[in-house]
Amino acid sequence: MPKISPFFQPSPVASQDSLAILHLKRDLLTPTVLRDHDDENIGYAEGKVTTTRYGNYPHSTLIGKPWGSQVKASQVDTGTRGRVGLLLAARGEKRKRGGSSAGHGNEVAVAATPVEERKRVTETTEIKDVKVPIPAETGFCHLLPPTPEVWTASLPHRTQVVYTPDYSYILQRLRVTPGTEVIEAGAGSGSFTHAAARAVFNGYPHGNVVNSQRSHAGDVETGTGRIWSFEFHEPRAHKLQEEIRNHSLSGIVTITHRDVYENGFTLVDTAPQPRIKASAVFLDLPAPWLTLKHLTRAPSSPLNPSTATHLCTFSPCIEQVQRAVSSLRSFGWLDIEMVEISSRRIESRRERVGLQEEGLRGVNATPGTVDEAVDRLREVEGRDRSYHHGMTVRSLNDSLGGDGSADGQREDYVSKQQRLQNIRDAQADRKLYKEGRLIHRSEPELKMHTSYLVFAVLPRAWTEDDERGAQEDVRERLEGTDAGVVDKPVSKRQRKRDAKERAGGDKDIELEMKWQIEDMGGDGP
Numbered sequence: 444m445p446k447i448s449p450f451f452q453p454s455p456v457a458s459q460d461s462l463a464i465l466h467l468k469r470d471l472l473t474p475t476v477l478r479d480h481d482d483e484n485i486g487y488a489e490g491k492v493t494t495t496r497y498g499n500y501p502h503s504t505l506i507g508k509p510w511g512s513q514v515k516a517s518q519v520d521t522g523t524r525g526r527v528g529l530l531l532a533a534r535g536e537k538r539k540r541g542g543s544s545a546g547h548g549n550e551v552a553v554a555a556t557p558v559e560e561r562k563r564v565t566e567t568t569e570i571k572d573v574k575v576p577i578p579a580e581t582g583f584c585h586l587l588p589p590t591p592e593v594w595t596a597s598l599p600h601r602t603q604v605v606y607t608p609d610y611s612y613i614l615q616r617l618r619v620t621p622g623t624e625v626i627e628a629g630a631g632s633g634s635f636t637h638a639a640a641r642a643v644f645n646g647y648p649h650g651n652v653v654n655s656q657r658s659h660a661g662d663v664e665t666g667t668g669r670i671w672s673f674e675f676h677e678p679r680a681h682k683l684q685e686e687i688r689n690h691s692l693s694g695i696v697t698i699t700h701r702d703v704y705e706n707g708f709t710l711v712d713t714a715p716q717p718r719i720k721a722s723a724v725f726l727d728l729p730a731p732w733l734t735l736k737h738l739t740r741a742p743s744s745p746l747n748p749s750t751a752t753h754l755c756t757f758s759p760c761i762e763q764v765q766r767a768v769s770s771l772r773s774f775g776w777l778d779i780e781m782v783e784i785s786s787r788r789i790e791s792r793r794e795r796v797g798l799q800e801e802g803l804r805g806v807n808a809t810p811g812t813v814d815e816a817v818d819r820l821r822e823v824e825g826r827d828r829s830y831h832h833g834m835t836v837r838s839l840n841d842s843l844g845g846d847g848s849a850d851g852q853r854e855d856y857v858s859k860q861q862r863l864q865n866i867r868d869a870q871a872d873r874k875l876y877k878e879g880r881l882i883h884r885s886e887p888e889l890k891m892h893t894s895y896l897v898f899a900v901l902p903r904a905w906t907e908d909d910e911r912g913a914q915e916d917v918r919e920r921l922e923g924t925d926a927g928v929v930d931k932p933v934s935k936r937q938r939k940r941d942a943k944e945r946a947g948g949d950k951d952i953e954l955e956m957k958w959q960i961e962d963m964g965g966d967g968p
Contacts, residue, residue, distance in 0.1 A: 446691045447691065448640075448690055448691035448692050448695075449461060449462055449588060449589050449690070449691070450589055450590060450591065450594070450637060450640065450641055450690060450692070451641060451644050453510060453588035453589070455509060455510070456507055456508060456509050456510070457477055457505055457506055457507065457508050457509075457510065457586055457588075458477070458506065458507075459477055459478065459479055459506055460476065460477065460478065461476070461477055462474060462475075462476055462477075462589045462689070462690065463475055463476075463477050463505060463586055463587070463588070463589070464586075464587040464588070464589055464593045464594070464597055465493060465495070465500060465584045465585075465586065465587075466584060466585040466586075466587050466593070467495055467496075467497045467584050468497070470596070471497075472587070472593055472596050472597035473493060473495055473597060474589070474594070474597045474598070475493045475502075476689075477491075477502050477505055477506050478490070478491040478502055479491070479502065479503060479506060487501070487519055487520070488519075488520070488574035489501035489503060489517065489519055489574050489575075489576045490502060490503055492517075492519050494519075495584070497516070497582050497583075497584065498515075498516025498517070498579055498581070498582025498583070498584070499516055499517055499518075499519045499579075499582075500514060500516060500517065500584060501517050501519065501576045503575075503576060504517060504576050505586055508586055510586060510587060510588045511585060511586065511587065512585070512586050513583055513584070513585055513586075514583060514584055514585070514586055515578045515579065515582065515583045516578070516579040516581070516582030516583060516584070517576035517577060517578055517579055518576070518577045518578070518579045519576070589690070590641075591607075591610075591634075591637045591638035591640075591641055592607050594634070594637050595607055595610075595634045595637075595638070598632055598633065598634060599632070600632055601631060601632045601679050601682065602631035602632050602679070603631070603759075604631065604632045604634040605631075605634050605635040605638075605727065605757065606634070606786075606893065607638075608784050608786035609757075609784050609893060609894070609896070610634065610635045610638045610639075611638070612782070612784055612896070613635070613725060613755050613757075613896065614638065614639060614642050616753065616755060616782075616896075616898050617723040617724075617725065617753045617754075617755055617898075618722075618723065618753055619639065619642045619643060619723050620642070620643075621642075621643060621644060621645035621668055622643065622645040622667065622668050623642075623643045623668050623722055623723055624643070624668065624669045624670075624671065624719065624720055624721040624722060624723070624747070625639050625643060625668075625669070625670050625671070625721060625723045625724070625725065626671050626673075626708055626719065626721040626723070626724045626725070626745060627639065627670060627671070627672040627673065627725045627727070628672075628673045628703045628708070628724075628725070628726045628727065628728055628731075628734060629673075629674065629675075629726065629727035629728045629757075630672040630673065630674040630679070630680070630683050630698060630727075631674070631679065631727065632679075632683075633683045633686055633687075635725060635727070636670060636672050636683070636687075636696055636698075637690070637692070639670050639725070640668075640670050640692050640695045640696050642668075643668025643669065643670060643695065644668055644695060645667050645668050646667050647667065647694040647695070648667050648669075648694050648695075667695075668695065669695060669696075669697065669717075670695060670696040670697070671697055671699070671708065671710075671719050671721065671745070672696060672697065672698050672699065673698075673699050673700075673701050673703050673708065674698065674699070674700060674701075675700075675701070675702050675703070677700050680698055680699070680700035681700070683698050684698045697710075703728075703734050703737070704728075704730070704733040704734060707734075707737035707745070708721075708734075708737055708738075708745040709743065709745060718745075719745035720745070720746070720747040720748075721745055721746055721747060721752070722746070722747045722750045722751070722752055722753065723752070723753050723754075724738060724746075724752060724753070724754040724755070725754075725755050725757070726754070726755070726756045726757065727756075727757040728756075729763070730763070730766075731756040731758065731763070731767050732766050732767045732769075732770035732771075735770050735771065735774045735776075736774075738752070738754070738774075738901070739774065740901070740904040746901070748903065748904040749903060749904075750903055751900055751901065751902055751903050752900070752901040752903075753898070753899075753900055754771075754776065754898065754899045754900070754901065755896055755897065755898050756896070756897040757894045757895075757896060758894055758895050758897065759893070759894045759895070760895075761895065763895075764781055764895045764897055767897050768781070768897060771897070771899045774901075775901065775902075776899035776900065776901050777899065777900050777901070777902065778898070778899060778900045779897065779898070779899045780897070780898050780899075781895055781896065781897050781898075782895075782896045782897075782898065783895055783896070784893070784896065787885050787886050788885070788886050789883055789884070789885045789886075790883070790884050790885070790886075791881070791882075791883050792881075792882065792884075793875075793878065793879035793880065793881055793882070794806075794879050794880050794882045795875070795878055795879035796809060796811040796879070796880075797809075797810070797811035797812075797815060798810055798811070798815050798819060799866065799869075800866075801862070801863060801866055935960060938960050939957055939960060942956035942957060942960060
C-alpha cells in the first residue's frame, strides 16, 4: 500500500522525515523536512537547525510535537567561524590564517572562503553527541502540517503562483470532485497542482492503472482522481517531479515535460500509460489558444467523451483574454465567461486598550476611560510639582550652606522604567487571550489584479446514434410504458375545488387547505 501523503492525511504529531511548516507570522512561513540529525553536517551541536529572522529552531524541539504547537526558539551558535573552530578543536587542529596548503604539525590552513572552509571541515568531521537545546528568551513559531494553503504561502517561487483565492474558485467552477481527472498545462511552482491533487483524491491507484475494473472497450475506468500536469521548462519539471515524489503524490499527479503547443496532451513517452480521459482543463500558459486544437472531440482527444469538459485559462493581460475567447468560440466552446478575483482578508483578534497595557507589544496603550486619563494627568502634574519643589529645596539648601542631600523627592514616586517593569511582571498572571474586545478588521488595501480567468464548457460528444436514443427515450416517457397516459398539471382553481369537496362542508378545514394551496403556488388562476 502506498504511503499516504501528508497533504491528504497528516499524522497526529510531527514525526521524523516529515514535511513541516514553521509559521513565523501571518505572511512568513518556512517549509522544512524534520530530521534528528544534520544531513549537511553544518556543524550545529544541536543537530539540524532551521535558522530564521525570528529565532533558531533545532528539529529535536519540533519532532514529536502535536501539530499547531507553539515552539520557543533556542540558543544556538549561528557563526560559521565559531562552529568550524569547534570542529577543528574536536579534531585537535588549529586555525591558521592565509595560505592554501596545510601547515606544520596540527596546524591547518584556513580555506580561501568560509564556505570552502566549512565544506572541507564538515566532510571529514562528524558530531556524535547532539547538544540539548537551551530555550531562548524571545522568539517562537507555530508548527503546522502541510496543506495546499500553507504550501502556497511557503513554497519556493520558481514562477508566478496561483494563490488560494484563485485556485479555490477555479476548482469550484471546473466542478472538480473526488475521482475527477484534470489536465494542467503550465505547472510552474506546483501551487495549483497540490490543491487540485487534494480535490480529486479518492484513493490511490493500483499499479499503473487507476482501477482494477475495465470497461467493455478496454479503457480504464476513472474511479480514482488524477492530475495530468505538463511543463515546458525542463528544470522546473524535474524539480516539481522531485517535490511530488517527496510529498507522496506520485500516484495522483503525473508531471510530464512537453511543449503542449505542438505535441498536445497524449502520453506517448512511456508505455504502458493509462489513457487520459479528463473532464476539467486548466491552462496557465502565455498563449492558451494554441492548445485548443488538441482539446477537441476527436478519437485521439484526451477529453472524456461521455461528459462535458470545463476549461479555465489563467492570463494576466486582457489581450490574451480577447484572443483566447475568439479561439474558444471558433472551436465550439460554449458558456464563455471572464472573471477577475479580488480578495481581502479579514483579521479577527482581541483589542486591549488601557494604560495597564503600557509597554506591551500589539496593544493600544492609551487611556481606556476618562477616569484613567484624569488619573494619568494628575500623576504627571504631581510629578512636575514634585520635581520643581525638589529643585527649590536644593537651591535653598545650597544658599544656606547645606550638603544638598535633601532633594524633596516624594517617597511614593515610581519612575517610568519601574512602572513598565511592574506591568511586565503582572503579565504572567493575566489570561490575555480572554481580555479585551473581540474585533474583526479587514485589510486596509484590496489586493487587486493577479490574472483574468476565462471559463468555457465543451459539450460532450453527440452522435446520430445518441440523438436517436434520446428521441426514443423521450417518446417512451411521453407515451408511458405502464399507465399509458401522462399526468397533466392541475391548475390552482381545480385544486381549490377538490379541497372544497374533501372538506365536506367544514369551513375551517376548507380554509386551511386553501391556505396550503396558496403557499404551494402553481400555474393557472
